[in-house]
Amino acid sequence: MDFSLSKQQELFLQMIREFAEKEVKPLAAEVDESERFPMETVEKMAKLGIMGIPFPTELGGAGGNNQLYTMAVEELSRACATTGVIVSAHTSLCCAPIMEHGTNEQRAKYLPKLCSGEWIGAFGLTEPNAGTDASAQQTMAVKEGDHYVLNGTKIFITNAAYAHVYIIMAMTDKSKGTKGISAFIVERDFPGFSIGKKEKKMGIRGSATCELIMENCIVPAENLLGQEGKGFSIAMKTLDGGRIGIASQALGIAQGAMDETVKYVKERKQFGKAIGQFQNTQFQLADLQTKIEAARLLVRKAAYKKDMKLPYSADAAMAKLFAAETAMEMTTKAVQFHGGYGYTREYPVERMMRDAKITEIYEGTSEVQRMVIAANLLK
């Protein structure tokens, strides 16, 4: 068992840390404040291959793996959680299902443009009445000749307003329940497809979360992803992978808040000494750093198992559950350590606290992660 980073991973971290520090961090507060999608950062990431890290070079990817991908999402989120989730949703929720369930033609058509970052990807499962109970899909897909006609609305879609390609779940046979759900690759220019209202969110405010509306949306039959009726299974497998990305995002937020806190408690003086010299501060920070490191090991292990093609569903759920709850605890305490200053937007920790909350909710709430972990235990 080897816990050390390879030289390649060290070189990768050197690059992604420098990129996050110099290109991402300076924009984080403004992106949050103005709820602006940081397109210029996406373009820079695209040029470096960050939009296609774990995919083969033949399909336009960088030829890396999920371990490098998780390190990227962690380091980006350490500076800006919005940027982290843009990469995570694009990679895990759009590129990955096309790679894992697509035909050679679908891969060849979509992955080069997605991996190069020319196109951005998104994923549509959630509906107004189908959240944690994702099986209650109301979006319908009816086959007519050489195409399907989709009708329905998806909500809370990350990257929605800026994406070109969406993985959309829809019912092809309502009588079969989850076995009647199918997955489709939908392009934003398909007739009948439109972007609905943009959500005003607590955190990750730059990530352009919107509704997707399909009104007699025409999707060519060759854009069915996998087989008819396999959509729910594809969605669940996709979310298993996505959880590694969100766990990495949560981990990055937690580490970012720890970095800010360490800096602050060394500088801030009360009662004649730096607050970092109080044992109360030290003990709390020690506990939090222990949790962050444990979260990191869970994330790396889940990514490793995915790379090795081993079953990783429960590992991803544990990584996401623990990293998300650590991020929430770390950021809440970071605000507390900063006192009144922490409650203001002069310091980044209040943004981090708002950003952390979503990691306990999307791509499966913490309750869903517990269901996945328990089901795996008791099967």
Place this chain on the structure above:
Amino acid sequence: MKIVVCIKQVPDTTEIKLDPVTGTLIRDGVPSIMNPDDKGGLEFALQLKDKYGAHVTVITMGPPQAEAILREAYAMGVDRAILLSDRKFAGADTLATSNTIAGALRSLEYDLIITGRQAIDGDTAQVGPQIAEHLDLPQVTYVEDLSFDGNKTFSVKKSTEEGYQIVEVEAPCVLTALASGVKPRYMSVRGIVEAYNKEIENWNFSNISVDEKKLGLNGSPTRVFKSFTKGVKAAGQVYEVEPNEAVDIIINKLKEKFII
């Protein structure tokens, strides 16, 4: 066009701390980096490659661990990497170093040789000019910007104490680059993934045709008679903003540090 860029691995001096008791530098645990001026020079070479399709070789003299900056150079986009390493090269001052590197350069084809102006661990700015002298090549130092006519002539913006000069120079020549003139590109993800599958050519004494007396400690006339440490300043932050905005930033920083 064939370009050779000479690079050096140096301790990241912004990370160096002083031993509070002895007052000496603590080098343990200090990360090693590609010397910033050399990285600027490498960026100039890669820009010429992007525009004119040059073949770029990097060469470094150093211990085996200097391989790390050659891998970094591969990840930035160079085509060939050479590590000059031999016990006979050890203990070299700038003259012996430039003799060694010039010896290696004689075995390579080049239209342009780029070095950094100086290394942040020595600050001599001597090796680049000495290489040009050994190879009897024209040189332009302190290069902040350059353009190429696509044939044989480089137009070079050379920084001076008073301002700058625009100089034309024909290939083959030596340029020494300033980090301030250019923003080096990031390594690409694919470049990083592939960097460790590429070959690092290990060259030693037998690969260069230089008299052994001119190398290493034997070939170094420099004698250090006193060394002392200077105070280390923390890395600053540069803001390019209007004066009004600058005032706000400064005031906020002072407040952040609880100075005001």
